Amino acid sequence: MKIAIKKGLLDMLPLNLAVLPWGILCGSLAIQNGFSALEAQLMSLLVFAGSAQLVAIELMAKDVSFVTLVITTFIISARHLLYGLSIRKKMIDKPLKWRGPIAFFLTDELFAFSHHHRAYQGKLRLVYALVAGASFYLAWNLWTFFGIVAGQYLPDLTNLGLDFAIAAIFIALVIPGITNTSTLVACIVSGLSMLYFKTVEFEFGLVAAALLGMTTGYLLQTKEDKS
């Protein structure tokens, strides 16, 4: 049990540190846009979504309609549907006391650690995921809190290159898992299509790029198995 807790904390630690600039930004941007300190913190405590949170703060400040706000938040969060679907088979037989919290903590960051074929199997792996997810939640809220109380005194930290740290962590998690051609080609298709979707500013780009890569990987692997 101790090992599962320690591993959960250590695995998530680099990401907990790397998102500091964006956590601070979520806090300070909310305050700048007229949120009270409580409301700003509640965004991270309840909505708990990096990019969706930043966009929602700016939209709320612009007084857009409620429907626009909800639809925009849904579009940015839609990728989580894919995460839930991907771990459904592993999680669906677990009681609500595990499924509820894991779903709440199911960010990009936690999903990044969910790929192991035995992920979520057995109590230790559930504890591992829960600790990793919860530590990210605490870190995110702590950075938001810093942004709320000290955002006006801090420089913008988002251009210090810490975004590369996030890229490096994801590279570290993806590359060792590429053990066959179908996964390699699937990743290349996802990466290239994402670059295209970004340049044309297609809002469902991330989900579309992932689905294109997944379809490619599936077709290649099925073909491989037949021959």
Next chain:
Amino acid sequence: MITTIIALACVTFATRYLFLAKRLPFTIGPKFQRFLSFSAPCVLTAIWVPIVFIQNGELTTSITHPYIIAAIVAILLALRFKNLYITTFGSLAVFFVFF
């Protein structure tokens, strides 16, 4: 304002919980599971690739760009060591030398 925040929280939680709900009665067959097994590598790649290749909305493919040099180092370190910390801190060190 608080009501709006709670509504948004419902949206983000719903997207995460929907397919983990038992009330949604469907099982994932082996073919669909195979398709889904590619989701993590594909999604994560679709997140890191634009961080490396797009800065301030501009696509860069110059091999001398710090993001690209350090990403190549990260890929090599990941292939060689398969260790989260070595890859992250090794490539981050290279990144800040050129940044």
